[in-house]
Amino acid sequence: MPMDLLIKNIKQLVQILEPGKRWVAGSEMSKLSLIENSWISIRDGHILDYGPMHLCPKVLEDEIDASGRVVMPAFCDSHTHLVYSGSREQEFVDRIKGLSYEEIAQRGGGINNSAIRLRKASEDELYEEALLRIKEIISQGTGAVEIKSGYGLDTESELKMLRVIRRLKKTTPITIRSTFLGAHAVPPEYLNNQDGYVDLIINEMLPRVTAEGLADFADVFCDRGFFTIDNTSRILEAAAQYGLRAKIHANELDFSGGIQVGVKYNSLSVDHLEYTGQEEIRSLTGSGTMPTLLPGAALFLGLIWPPARAMIEAGLPIALSSDYNPGSSPTGNMMLILSLGCICLKMLPEEVIHAATINSAYAMGVESELGSITRGKRANLIITRPVSGYSFLPYAYGSDLIERIILNGRIIENK
Ligand code: NIG
Numbered sequence: 001m002p003m004d005l006l007i008k009n010i011k012q013l014v015q016i017l018e019p020g021k022r023w024v025a026g027s028e029m030s031k032l033s034l035i036e037n038s039w040i041s042i043r044d045g046h047i048l049d050y051g052p053m054h055l056c057p058k059v060l061e062d063e064i065d066a067s068g069r070v071v072m073p074a075f076c077d078s079h080t081h082l083v084y085s086g087s088r089e090q091e092f093v094d095r096i097k098g099l100s101y102e103e104i105a106q107r108g109g110g111i112n113n114s115a116i117r118l119r120k121a122s123e124d125e126l127y128e129e130a131l132l133r134i135k136e137i138i139s140q141g142t143g144a145v146e147i148k149s150g151y152g153l154d155t156e157s158e159l160k161m162l163r164v165i166r167r168l169k170k171t172t173p174i175t176i177r178s179t180f181l182g183a184h185a186v187p188p189e190y191l192n193n194q195d196g197y198v199d200l201i202i203n204e205m206l207p208r209v210t211a212e213g214l215a216d217f218a219d220v221f222c223d224r225g226f227f228t229i230d231n232t233s234r235i236l237e238a239a240a241q242y243g244l245r246a247k248i249h250a251n252e253l254d255f256s257g258g259i260q261v262g263v264k265y266n267s268l269s270v271d272h273l274e275y276t277g278q279e280e281i282r283s284l285t286g287s288g289t290m291p292t293l294l295p296g297a298a299l300f301l302g303l304i305w306p307p308a309r310a311m312i313e314a315g316l317p318i319a320l321s322s323d324y325n326p327g328s329s330p331t332g333n334m335m336l337i338l339s340l341g342c343i344c345l346k347m348l349p350e351e352v353i354h355a356a357t358i359n360s361a362y363a364m365g366v367e368s369e370l371g372s373i374t375r376g377k378r379a380n381l382i383i384t385r386p387v388s389g390y391s392f393l394p395y396a397y398g399s400d401l402i403e404r405i406i407l408n409g410r411i412i413e414n415k
């Protein structure tokens with residue numbers, strides 16, 4: 001069969017799944033399917049075939065020798081805010097000196113600080129800044145990314161952010177899904193009037209966003225000090241009427257009921273989940289809502305760790321994502337997130353690989369085309385540097401272990 005590219009002599013071809021598998025949960029997460037000493041072929045941007053070396057097809061050109069290297073699916077990062085203007089290292093310093101994330105937000109810093117800058121930036125400036133971040137995360141092994149609005153907080157600025165995301169979708173080789181997060185914080189114009197701001201989201205923002213087809217999902221920061229359960233319900237109901245499935249921020253700061261409301265409205269994912277107890281685990285069990293953990297934010301803000309082990313032991317799946325944003329996780333490095341999953345959440349290397357590939361693909365609605373080594377899926381692959389095996393990847397945290405990235409069957413030359 002003709003092919004465009006063959007990768008051969010692969011030490012471990014990792015994360016092979018049968019077609020139709022949408023996520024991996026519970027005790028299954030500790031089992032990773034792989035072939036040692038193997039090959040994989042690519043045609044028309046998709047995975048054509050793979051197998052052990054003694055069955056390797058012969059080609060004369062366009063082959064890569066991956067001796068000593070792991071080949072695995074590129075990461076899917078299902079939760080980021082990577083369109084933003086400037087940075088917030090002053091707040092980082094304030095937190096080192098003892099202020100909390102919520103105290104900084106209450107003083108007008110935090111998300112509203114980023115909103116002031118974003119409102120002033122032009123669409124072109126925002127695009128150029130975000131493009132650098134996209135190039136950076138591709139070089140770190142990410143092949144699909146979800147990006148949220150939520151630093152505009154007025155109709156025109158939210159639309160501006162979403163148009164930047166649309167432009168990134170068209171101009172970059174990475175797969176992008178966009179999420180409308182008007183309910184990220186209450187802007188100063190609506191101080192002490194959260195209900196009024198939610199009216200604006202429902203009556204003006206959502207209709208405009210959906211009329212332009214700018215969002216794939218809707219999000220709400222549902223937590224103590226941010227959006228209430230009642231207002232979250234109102235937004236999720238309205239979003240459903242406009243055909244947008246939800247992915248919400250929940251239970252980062254307290255047992256705020258966010259997980260339950262997310263499940264009630266059939267959200268695709270609920271994200272953060274530091275405050276997760278038995279009741280929250282029960283509500284997630286049997287739902288189609290992917291629990292998504294963001295250990296970069298928990299590390300950066302010094303939060304408690306979400307109970308990943310209890311969730312897996314209860315049979316739940318877990319996705320891992322970076323939360324790349326200027327306030328609580330200024331990195332999109334998914335290899336680092338894998339290490340944090342192992343070191344801080346006590347997840348096994350096999351579990352973090354499932355969590356950052358097929359499960360995070362599900363959490364952004366791309367699991368039928370990405371997130372595993374499966375014939376017919378898009379060829380978004382990572383080829384590592386020579387390593388002892390896949391467990392070395394989260395172990396050697398801080399090392400750059402990625403040698404090549406392949407997106408849509410093409411080698412990306414930006415390393
Ligand atoms: O996911 N938790 C809410 N939103 C972001 C933080 C955004 C910011 O601080 O700019 C998060 O952590």
Ligand code: FE
Nearest residue numbers: 079081249323
């Ligand atoms: Fe977030």
